[in-house]
Amino acid sequence: MKSVQVNIKKIIASAMVATITLGSILGFSIYKKNSNPSIEEVSKKIIRFHVIANSDDENDQAVKLKVRDNVLKYISPKLKDSKSIGESREILKKEDKEILDIAQNTLKENGYNYKLQSTLSNEYFPVKTYGNITLPQGKYEAYRIIIGNGEGQNWWCVMFPPLCFVDVEQGKVAYQETEKEMKEVLDDKEYDMVNNLKNNPTSDKIIDNTQQNDIVIKSKAVETIKEIIKK
Missing domain, CATH: 1.10.287 (Helix Hairpins)
Structure with missing residues (x-):
């Protein structure tokens, strides 16, 4: 019992x-x-665009911006109406050869014969600010054009959602446009995490799972x- x-x-x-x-x-x-959202939750919804100069020499930096301008002029109409990160990824893969040809021709027109390479891959980046958007350090998917030795400072923006195509000529990003585009893919908490116009420091909102x-x-x-x- x-x-x-x-x-x-x-x-x-x-x-x-x-x-x-x-x-x-x-x-x-x-x-x-x-x-709060993690870096990984935000980064998996974004494709960055980086153009990396051969060096920090003044002329190398200037031709880097010319490559940027001509590439964006070509790819902008093809990416601006993309509705998903997957769609943008496929467009970039499809147009990669044409993009490299445009970049190479730009270099030749300006008297340079640097080698060029492009990658669409996940890379580690430090903290970067673009307009009112500050992306914390971490791994992001990025389309990169590397000029020559690729040892110079890079120019960057967000390709998806398509922030690269807002006021590129002036080097400025309109806050209203940035907010609209980013909120198409990020929820409110994720957007608050990268919006540096918020009163609270961005770093307080970051959770690094690693x-x-x-x-x-x-x-x-x-x-x-x-x-x-x-x-």
């Missing part, structure tokens, strides 16, 4: 442990859902029930 009572006690205790554990997991999931320790969920109730089972 005593053995039966002990077994019933263990079954009840086990059921309670399972219930509390499930509740903890669900509660943690809700917490994660409502917490730096977080594993979380161990402990419950006093669970520990108590475990003690009951041992008895």
Whole structure:
């Protein structure tokens, strides 16, 4: 009889442990859902565009901007109405050869014979600001044109959503246009994280998953029930 009572006690205790554990997991999931977005959540919705100069020499930097202008003039009409990151990615892959030809011709017209290469890949970038958008350091998908040795400062913008095509000639990005385009792909919390016009510092809103320790969920109730089972 005593053995039966002990077994019933263990079954009840086990059921309670399972219930509390499930509740903890669900509660943690809700917490994660409502917490601030991570860098990865933002970066997977964006394609950056970088033109990297041969060097920081004044002439190399000047021709870099000419390459930028001619490439954007060509690719802008093809990307500006893209509705998804996947669509933009496929356009860039399809137009890659033509883009390189335009960049190479620009170099030749200005008296340069630098080699050129392009990549569409995930790369690590430091913190970068473009208009009112500040992207935190981390890995982002980027279409890059690398001129010559690629050792100079780069010019960059966001290709999807298509921020590159707003006031390019003046080197400015209109806040209203930036907000409109970014909110097409980012939710409110994600947009707040990269919008440097917010009162709160952007760095306070960043969660870098690579730096977080594993979380161990402990419950006093669970520990108590475990003690009951041992008895």
